Amino acid sequence: MRPVLAIAVAAACSGSSPASPTSPAAAPAPPAPPAAPAAMTLAQSGIVPDWIDTTAAPCTDFYAFACGGFLKTATIPPDRASWGAIEIVVKDGEDVLHQVLEAAARSPSGDPTLDKIGTYYAACTDEAAIERAGIAPMQPLLDIIARVVDARSAAAAIVALHAEGVFPLFAIAPQQDFGDATRVIASLDQAGLGLPDRSYYLESKGNMAKTRAAYVAHLGRLFQLLGRDHATEKAAAAAAAEAMRVETQIARLQQDQVVRRDPKAVYHRVDRAGLETKLAPSFPWSDYLAALGIPGVTAITVNDPAYYTAIARLLRTEEPAALRTYLTEVVMRDQSDNLGKAWVDEAFAMRKVLAGLKELPPRWLRCLRSVDRDLGELLGQSYVKARFAGDAKVRAVELTRSVLAAMRVELDQLSWMDDPTRAAAKQKLDRMAYLVGFPDRWRKYDFELRRTDFAGNVRAAGRFELARQLAKIGKPVDRFDWGMTPPTVNAYYDPTLNEIALPAGQLQPPFFGAAFHPAVNFGSTGGGTIGHEMTHGFDDEGSQFDADGNLREWWSVPTRAKFAEATQCVIDQYAHYEAVPGVHLDGKLTAGENIADNGGVKIAYQAYQTWKAQHKPPPPPAVDGYTDDQLYFLAYAQSWCDKMTPEVLETRAHSNPHSPPMWRVNGVIVNQPGFGPAFQCAAGTPMNPGKPCAVW
Incomplete structure (x- = not known):
């Protein structure tokens, strides 16, 4: 499911x-099926x-x-973690859509659908422009984090980052109300970890300890790429260790996968007053909902009430410097694939550990996947035309x-x-x-794209999709x-x-x-x-x-x-x-x-x-x-x-x-x-x- x-x-x-x-x-x-051939x-x-x-x-x-x-x-291709029936079908679709995107990116066609996916793809494949941008696309997010000096400013940073579609600690999304499936309700769920599951922080089965060590080393290299206070290997390693310490605290607070299989364990409906006065009263929920464009929310569902009480306590008791370090690594992980080659290579280094990949997928393929993520139903029109006719x-x-x-x-x-x-x-x-x-x-994608600003396009798409999703809250369910x-x-x-x-x-x-x-x-x-x-x-x-x-x-x-x-x-x-x-x-x-x-x-x-x-x-x-x-x-x-x-x-x-x-x-x-x-x-x-x- x-x-x-x-x-x-x-x-x-x-x-x-x-x-x-x-x-x-x-x-x-x-209609009746066609007559089967006498032999095949x-x-x-x-x-x-x-x-x-x-x-x-x-x-x-x-x-x-x-x-x-x-x-x-x-043979498993070096840029994939597996090869089989599923991947063969995936590869066929990628080859079809690669041709579509290359043609769409070359010149405007007058077809709004093709022109939009072509603009996005062209920006994504313009590696020179991406390198010139450096870390500038990430700087507004880093500026938010720099203002964290106490618990109150840390909470404000969480609010601002969530409004940008970056989700440390927890995430928000629309969800059908389990108590009234005809309506959509706001839902909070645990988030903010860089490893696949909380068990990776708390257990040592198989290669978990080895994976933890690789993850800390990966975070250290990200901090070193960022430079500034973390330019030296020693400073970067210290920041990585601190970020891992905070993540481990968060992991201890989260539900495990088996518990989460029970819908009753992840559905706890609370009204606005309960959210603001009982669940986590020190968190600025009114500011949070207003920043996300849903100030009128009157009820919300949370996966585990105790988790939000605990993370509010963490924001109050953790050192501001440690919170800045944690938030910075969350942002770096979130943004790495939108930046230059050094950042992309480092993000891939961790995927190699988790999935056994040998090579980074080619740029065109990564860009195709980005188009599918951000403009999926526009790209999907071409796929259906090529592979699902008759x-x-x-x-x-x-x-x-x-x-x-x-x-x-x-x-x-x-x-x-x-x-x-x-x-x-x-x-x-x-x-x-x-x-x-x-x-x-087919759904619409009403946001502007620029042919020379890949990271900006990703940000625009993310903000648009977040707003589109949250706009469903409080409305009847769209079954289409x-x-x-x-x-x-x-x-x-x-x-x-x-x-x-x-x-x-x-x-x-x-x-x-x-x-x-x-x-x-x-x-x-x-x-x-x-x-x-x-x-x-x-x-x-x-x-x-x-x-x-x-x-x-x-x-x-x-x-x-x-x-x-x-x-x-x-x-x-x-x-x-x-x-x-x-x-x-x-x-x-x-x-x-x-x-x-x-x-x-x-x-x-x-x-x-x-x-x-x-x-x-x-x-x-x-x-x-x-x-x-x-x-x-x-x-x-x-x-x-x-x-x-x-x-x-x-x-x-x-x-x-x-x-x-x-x-x-x-x-x-x-x-x-x-x-x-x-x-x-x-x-x-x-x-x-x-x-x-x-x-x-």
């Missing part, structure tokens, strides 16, 4: 597919033949069988509806869910909406607002909207193809994406939100107890797996995603069986010796063919709720009732061990 299109193409797509957001009840029936090759089916390793036994290690050919030959959206909608129907059947078969809860679950499923491909209306841009290779379920989103980037080969064998689309996209996201509506987090998106207990006590028992099996199973030698997965942290992986594959498999029985002529029953059921599981597995650096595997194990690719395949396969028969795996073999974990 929870990181455009020309008119002719939009008309072609929207005329044959439901508008977003779409619910199953509201969606018109899509494995490559035509959507499976990548060269990725299969036929020397591996599918009943012993299915990941090695489905992906072994890829893993033996693939009937792709229609086929994706049909697939989504098939999996939804299968999930409704699955709800009837859940032994741990009692009848009253089952009825409410069906109501929630029937009201689940879905966004497919791209927005039906996407949380991802069209080229994004990912998907999400939003429990407060009861809605899944499938960007166009996720609906690409090898994950999805309008001409693929249906079993492949059902296995990869139906199971790995659609079914996965749908089950999030009924996991340990999503189950706490009702059909309207309100945080409300609608499961019976016996149902939740039986669900917890079934979930414990999954927790124990994955806790035995290692990300890298000596570093085990956190079964509790990854439980929600692991349940979604397992449930999605099982439900989409049933959806495919139903689809196959209902459609004539049926798809080819076998392709190059593989049955259609085998294609289903192969497609799911190949969607996770991925080679990762050891560094990123360990970082993810400590801080990411998703399991590594190998375990997203083998950890799922051992629990699938359809896999053993499909591959004729005898009971007791590694991939058909018996006694599966079965939440879904």
Whole structure:
């Protein structure tokens, strides 16, 4: 759960597919699928033949069988932390959009969309102008920090930095009110750390101690680049140590990842008076809200009331010099990528430690990613035009509806869910909406850009987006607002909207193809994406939100107890797996995603069986010796063919709720009732061990 299109193409797509957001009840029936060819090759089916390793036994290690050919030959590019199916699709999109941006940057076209992204890209790729600017773009932020001489001025600096989109200590954002999902409320959440998670400051599992030392050295080099009082190596090292001391204090105050999986643990609604008189009365909340352009806020939600009381105390008790040092390093980390080469190289040095990257991505690619971040729906129009035309959206909608129907059947078969809860679950499923491909209306970016001021453009975009987001507070929820841009290779379920989103980037080969064998689309996209996201509506987090998106207990006590028992099996199973030698997965942290992986594959498999029985002529029953059921599981597995650096595997194990690719395949396969028969795996073999974990 929870990181455009020309008119002719939009008309072609929207005329044959439901508008977003779409619910199953509201969606018109899509046209019948095209007749499947009498025969097709494995490559035509959507499976990548060269990725299969036929020397591996599918009943012993299915990941090695489905992906072994890829893993033996693939090389991780030096500017990436991994290489696999996802990255291949990402790279294809980057190549398409690179050409678009280069052409748009060369000269004005008269197309406002292309001209805007071209101006931004041109400024970003003008490295000479960026070098000439030096640290001048960061100076206004440093001037704010220089005024910190006591607790009051420190709080004022926090206010001013937040207004600029830099968030030490905590951050503010709009959020659907968990108590009234029709409205948007202001939300405060913990922030301000430079390492991936609080555990990196407080524990020494794996390479955590080594990573801490590398981080302090990195901060020292940033301070030395800044110069002034930190010009010498000794002074810079002292400043880095002081910043790390303050960050460690903050980390001790923050919630850990497992606690934060519980929505009730991060939702505490307080009124304006409570904020100003009880929570943290020494902090200038009225000034803060006014500076952010939302002075009329009457209520707010905070992740942990005790945290804000504690950080207000920290501002009162910490030495002003130490606060200046901490705020300075936050600003330097925030701004490094917008400055000259020395700053960019130093920011990359820390990414090398955390992700195992060997080389800095080329400038054009970093600029493309900046355009996607700051002007995503403008850039996305070109992506949709190039990669999501024809009937792709229609086929994706049909697939989504098939999996939804299968999930409704699955709800009837859940032994741990009692009848009253089952009825409410069906109501929630029937009201689940879905966004497919791209927005039906494109958002605007009403701010000025300059062709010679990259850092200024980033600042303008950031301030505009912050104002746009905060303007939602106190208003009805906009259900047409996407949380991802069209080229994004990912998907999400939003429990407060009861809605899944499938960007166009996720609906690409090898994950999805309008001409693929249906079993492949059902296995990869139906199971790995659609079914996965749908089950999030009924996991340990999503189950706490009702059909309207309100945080409300609608499961019976016996149902939740039986669900917890079934979930414990999954927790124990994955806790035995290692990300890298000596570093085990956190079964509790990854439980929600692991349940979604397992449930999605099982439900989409049933959806495919139903689809196959209902459609004539049926798809080819076998392709190059593989049955259609085998294609289903192969497609799911190949969607996770991925080679990762050891560094990123360990970082993810400590801080990411998703399991590594190998375990997203083998950890799922051992629990699938359809896999053993499909591959004729005898009971007791590694991939058909018996006694599966079965939440879904």
